[in-house]
Amino acid sequence: MKILVEALHSQGHQITVVRSSTSWYVSEFSPHYTSITITQEQSQNLESQDFMTSFLKRSIEIRRNKGSLWAFLDFYSNLFNMMGENQIVVAKMVVSIFENKTLTKELKETRYDLFLTDPAFPGGVLLAHYLQLPLVFNVRWLFNGEAHFAIAPSPLSYVPELFTDHSDKMDFFQRIHNIIRHGMLVYMYHYVSNPPYQDVCDHYFGPDVSVMSLIQGADLWLMRVDFAFEFPRPTMPNVVYIGGFQGKPSKPLPSDLEDFMQSSGEHGVIVMTLGTLLSDLGPEISEIVASSFANLPQKVVWRHIGKRPITLGNNTMLVEWLPQNDILGHPKTKVFVTHGGTNGIYEAIYHGVPVLGIPLIFDQYDNMVRLKSRGVAEIAEVTTLDVESLTSTLKNIIDPEKPYKQNMLKLSRLHHDKPMKPLDSAIFWMEFVMRHKGAAHLRTESYKLPWYTYHCLDVMAVFVGLGLLIIALVWVFCRCLIGCLIRTKKSVFKSKNE
Structure with missing residues (x-):
């Protein structure tokens, strides 16, 4: 994110960075931006060297038993505990922003042109919606796995899910494994990652708003992926690939x-x-x-x-x-x-x-x-x-x-070998969103559809119903026809006997 901020500053943009008081990733003072620091009593566990050392040690212990059911369950238990704690802390920070009426009034009155955030921990997504600003993501991961799965068709037959360790060439058993891993991340979304944010949405935006719908409604996705590295997969018009945007020529060493x-x-x-x-x-x-x-x-x-x-x-x-x-x-x-x-x-x-x-x-x-x-x-x-x-x-x-x-x-x-450097592409598209107050024409409306409509299950149900109706009518017609023929035959036979 620092690279994108510095590049935007070099183009003459004024940038405000919202950070937590516990952050050591994001400096409070910089020549490239002004900062707003949100007081946070508890730091995110990802900011703790001790926690991450402990998490790594536990992860290695679980990895040693790889292949067993208990190792599979321990892996996700370890991950869910870490993710769940982190999401709760971020959700609390968002609430503290919303409850600070002086700050929110100042943010609204400043009339920003764009909100840039990484949605892996989607506090910024909620704040962007609160301020009604065009939303751009610097993204590869969401709080429920790889980001493409939220907006683009992702066939599990050849798109490997997170933690599978598979390539895009999967045999039958690997595809089973891929579907199981996908199911675990669906569970994580519904029962681990989303609940803290849904509480915030219910309180401030109403029960009809979910953080996933806000994520899917983002104007632009600056995806940190290059298909020289990533496996080919379906994508969407509002996804711009900037994988390797941090690459630059080397400088002399000390x-x-x-x-x-x-x-x-x-x-x-x-x-x-x-x-x-x-x-x-x-x-x-x-x-x-x-x-x-x-x-x-x-x-x-x-x-x-x-x-x-x-x-x-x-x-x-x-x-x-x-x-x-x-x-x-x-x-x-x-x-x-x-x-x-x-x-x-x-x-x-x-x-x-x-x-x-x-x-x-x-x-x-x-x-x-x-x-x-x-x-x-x-x-x-x-x-x-x-x-x-x-x-x-x-x-x-x-x-x-x-x-x-x-x-x-x-x-x-x-x-x-690209027509434009990834960083230049990122800057162009962010400025594009600023110029046009969004990029709704690039965004699919599929996320607004119910799941059964998205997968055309309602259409298939109608087709199945019509098919069954036609079969039933044919069956009734045939039965009636056979009945008539039998009665006619009996009548003829009876008349001959008389």
């Missing part, structure tokens, strides 16, 4: 990091980072990773939080932070070891760097399945990680005789 990169010689460098919240894998897994790196001739830059591994080799530099985009764009970088977060994946595609994924939570497994299906990545299962297999996988990816690098360069060329 001198100490540049010296380390150059010291790698012909072997090059492996870069490893697991994102902001998931950097500490614990001592057991960290020692396996360190030992594997020590077995390689390449140098390694590892963003590592936690205790220094005992088995760390001389070829490995531990850092608390690294300029991810710049180091991925360095010519010495050979492999990117990542958890499979969207930002890192698209930066790797942008710079043509093959990937070794160690997916941990959320969409990371599904992201890595997409990369592996393109032949540009391998996946290391965190619960069965060992030194030998990890070392072997890294050597394979680096091996110039293997196709990983060439496949990634091809994918990178596809990603770059």
Whole structure:
């Protein structure tokens, strides 16, 4: 979101950012926007390093029992608890905004042109409706799964649902699995994610309004997807694809990091980072990773939080932070070891760097399945990680005789070959919505239809009814005809006998 805000500011737009008092993602002060801070007593659990470490640990424990019914139920129980708590906190923050009459009056009187939000936690969706503003999403996920499922036809025969770890080529049993996973997310929507927001809708907007209908009524969806990465699927006219919009040319590295990169010689460098919240894998897994790196001739830059591994080799530099985009764009970088977060994946595609994924939570497994299906990545299962297999996988990816690098360069060329850069496209369409006070002509009205009308079940019921009526009439006609013939035959037979 920060990238979009800065790009809008560079075009001369004035931006107001609504943030919570507990947020450390969104700075209160910036040269690119003014902020309105909403006092929040309880922070979202996604903002807590301790909570996410605990959540990751529990997720790995569940993953170790993958394949059992109990692991399946534990996985969703763990997810539902986290999501449910987070949605309640966001809903409370929205109520605090609505109850602040001074603030809401100020927001209405300012007469904004556009409301930009990420609907994964749809507090912004409710506020946009309250202010009656054109609504634009920076989106990939909703509070009930992948965003396309809310607005576009999504046949489960070839569109994999979140958490399935399937590609778009599914056999019969994988399609069964896909439908079951879809059912769990439908349950999550109705009984975990939606209830806190529905209470807000009922109180402030009336019982006929739901947050899902407000989401489906958005003017524009800036979808963080590129079909060089994502599997092909049906879409809608008001969806604009900006996958990889954060990609940019690399800048020079700090001198100490540049010296380390150059010291790698012909072997090059492996870069490893697991994102902001998931950097500490614990001592057991960290020692396996360190030992594997020590077995390689390449140098390694590892963003590592936690205790220094005992088995760390001389070829490995531990850092608390690294300029991810710049180091991925360095010519010495050979492999990117990542958890499979969207930002890192698209930066790797942008710079043509093959990937070794160690997916941990959320969409990371599904992201890595997409990369592996393109032949540009391998996946290391965190619960069965060992030194030998990890070392072997890294050597394979680096091996110039293997196709990983060439496949990634091809994918990178596809990603770059566009008439307009994704960020420029995002800016154009946001300004389009501002100029025209919305984009209703691009939005389907299907979301206003009852489910039975959307699927034409009422039409099919009429056809079935007419078919049954015709069959009944034919049956009655035939019965009457046969009866008449029988009576005629009896009458003839009787007259002959007389």
